[in-house]
Amino acid sequence: MQLAKRVETITPSSTLAITAKAGELKAQGFDVIGLGAGQPDFNTPDFIIDAAMEAVKAGHTKYTPTAGLPELKEAIINKLKRDQGFDYDKSQIIVGNGAKHVLYLLFQALLNPGEEVIIPAPYWVSYPEQVKLAGGVPVSIITTQEKHFKITVEDLEKIATSKTKALILNSPSNPTGMIYSKEELEPIAEFCLAHDILIISDEIYEKLVYNGNQFYSIAQISDAVKAKTVVINGVSKSHSMTGWRIGYAAADASLIKAMTNVASHSTSNPASVSQYAAIAAYNGPQESIESMRQAFEERLNTVYARLTELPGVSCVKPQGAFYLFPNIQKTSDACGFAQVTDWVAALLEEEKVAVVPGAGFGMSEYIRLSYATSLENLENALDRIEHFIKKHIQ
Numbered sequence: 001m002q003l004a005k006r007v008e009t010i011t012p013s014s015t016l017a018i019t020a021k022a023g024e025l026k027a028q029g030f031d032v033i034g035l036g037a038g039q040p041d042f043n044t045p046d047f048i049i050d051a052a053m054e055a056v057k058a059g060h061t062k063y064t065p066t067a068g069l070p071e072l073k074e075a076i077i078n079k080l081k082r083d084q085g086f087d088y089d090k091s092q093i094i095v096g097n098g099a100k101h102v103l104y105l106l107f108q109a110l111l112n113p114g115e116e117v118i119i120p121a122p123y124w125v126s127y128p129e130q131v132k133l134a135g136g137v138p139v140s141i142i143t144t145q146e147k148h149f150k151i152t153v154e155d156l157e158k159i160a161t162s163k164t165k166a167l168i169l170n171s172p173s174n175p176t177g178m179i180y181s182k183e184e185l186e187p188i189a190e191f192c193l194a195h196d197i198l199i200i201s202d203e204i205y206e207k208l209v210y211n212g213n214q215f216y217s218i219a220q221i222s223d224a225v226k227a228k229t230v231v232i233n234g235v236s237k238s239h240s241m242t243g244w245r246i247g248y249a250a251a252d253a254s255l256i257k258a259m260t261n262v263a264s265h266s267t268s269n270p271a272s273v274s275q276y277a278a279i280a281a282y283n284g285p286q287e288s289i290e291s292m293r294q295a296f297e298e299r300l301n302t303v304y305a306r307l308t309e310l311p312g313v314s315c316v317k318p319q320g321a322f323y324l325f326p327n328i329q330k331t332s333d334a335c336g337f338a339q340v341t342d343w344v345a346a347l348l349e350e351e352k353v354a355v356v357p358g359a360g361f362g363m364s365e366y367i368r369l370s371y372a373t374s375l376e377n378l379e380n381a382l383d384r385i386e387h388f389i390k391k392h393i394q
Contacts, residue, residue, distance in 0.1 A: 010129050014360025015368075018344075022354035032352045033381040035369040038174065039242040040322070042295075044277075045288040048239060051280030055273050064269040067260045068095025068248070072275045075282040076248050083206075084217050086226065091253040094260055095278075097270050099204050099234040099247030102259075104130050105266075106200065106230060106249060109258035111136035115165040117200075120151045121362030122325065124174045124202070128362075136165070140362055145327060148316055149176040153187045160191075166198040169218060172205040175361050175368040176325045177318020179209065185218045189225045199229040204247070205321040207238040207289050210297040213319040227252065237321075238289055239281040244274040296322050299371040299378060306382045307369075311389055322372045325358070329365035335392035340364060346392075351384040 018036040026032045055061075067073075073090045080086040096102035103126070111117070113135040119127050121140045128138035141159055143149040156167070169188070171180045180188075192199050199218055206215050219229040234247030249259065269275075304317050304324065312330030332343040341357045344367060348354050358366030371378055 006133055006135075009132050011125075011360070013125050015125060015356050018348070018354050018356050021348065025348070025352060030352050032348075032354060033373070033377050033384070034354045035371075035373065035378075035381055036354045036356045037370055037372065038323075039372060040237065040240040040292060040296075041372050041374065042240045042288075042292050044239065044241050044244070045281075045284075047284050048241070048277050048280045051284075052273050052277040055276035060272055060276055062272060064272050064275060066264045066269050067256070068093070068270060069272075069275045069279070072246075072279050072282075075279045076250070079282045080231070080250060084220055086219065086231075086250070088250050089253075092256055093248060093250055094256045094263070095246060095248045095270050095275065096263065097247070097267055098236060098242075098245040099202070099232050100126060101245070101267065102232060102234075102247045102249045103127075103200075103202070104133070105259040105262050106232075106251075106255075107131055107134035107136060108262045109255060110134070110198070111165060114163060116161060116163045117165060118156065118159060118167045118197075119362075120149070120155075120168070120170075122149060122173075122175050122358065122366065123168070123362055124170060125360045127168055127170075137163070139164075142362070145314065145316055149173065149178050149325075150180060150184060151188070152184075153191045156188065156191050160195055160197065164195065164197055166200050167192060168200045168202065170202040170204075171218075172209060172215065172318075172320025174205065174321055175323045175356075175358070175366075176316070177321045177323055178316070179213055179215060179319040180218070181214075182216045182221070185216065186221055189218055189221050189228075193224060193228060197228075199225070200232065201229050202232045204233055204237050206233060208293055208296055208322060209320040210293070210300055211317075211319070215320065230255065235278050235281045240288075240292065241274075241277065241281065244271075244277055246270055246274050246278040296371065299375055300324075302375060303369075303371050303378050303382065306379075310382075310386060311393060322370055324369045324371065325361075325363075325366050326369070327365050328367055331389060331393075335389060337392075340367065343367075347385065347388050350391075351388045353381050353384050353388075 111134040219226040230251040315326035
């Protein structure tokens, strides 16, 4: 069958691919430790589950407005006011089927053919693919470990053109866990204002910050910057609700209206019961977030210490999210593998440990490891990785 040209340019998600391969091995009876998945290993808090069950019993199982329930929009507005001091109204909020879907709607509503979106690398795997699906052109800025994988105005000056429509910032970052400070964000914001570049601020890992570091939204800098920013967030990571598929965007009302029009002819509304669960998540007690954050912090500190002791491995300590992004090129070379992707494949085959090759994130010398699993699993995985390296090293 002859397919549309636009889908022929799309690269399959490397994170989903490695998770699928690990699943196949598990189904065959192998003891596989998966460090690839991008979701918390904690269950959704009970009070949220209870709210969803009550919604079902109350008959809240019908269509809702395309852009989300008014009550959920109000809960999101209150959350944004409480956490960042933002003032939005309901016309500036859209709720979608996860933050990924909201980003897809954004690019479909925003981009004309040939318009460019600047994406710092390493990046979340879906950013460039979604830009391409909307007819846009993803333009990468390759960052360095030495600069903690962050961009500067000097980087933007070298790459921005008259076709630049938007810049994506993901802080805390997937895959590096790096966080931009207010001082680092201010000149970037000034540059975007001066060059009429929309800022897309993906803040999905906002609540998962460790070791005294602080999250700061670029939209907090000024009203002018806020007006030029699309804030992307959701309950997936903060409340361990990945499967519920609720994310949102807060932005200029005209852009939200356009995104809503796209949604109305594609997915319609997000699942009604999930929306009621998200209302409870934002309006209810938040202690579960802190408990989960503390567990991730303990895991990070334990795993980072062991990982950086492995031969040839170098890694900047993450400040947030739940990933490590080490450079293992020297390790892979010493083990006799032509590419890091070959090293990753052999690790899964021989030691049954699944990690994600960095090529999917735009950095082929790296791998991504998720510490969203138990300390026992992490210690076991590192034992296997260490055994694998010692077995192959030349």
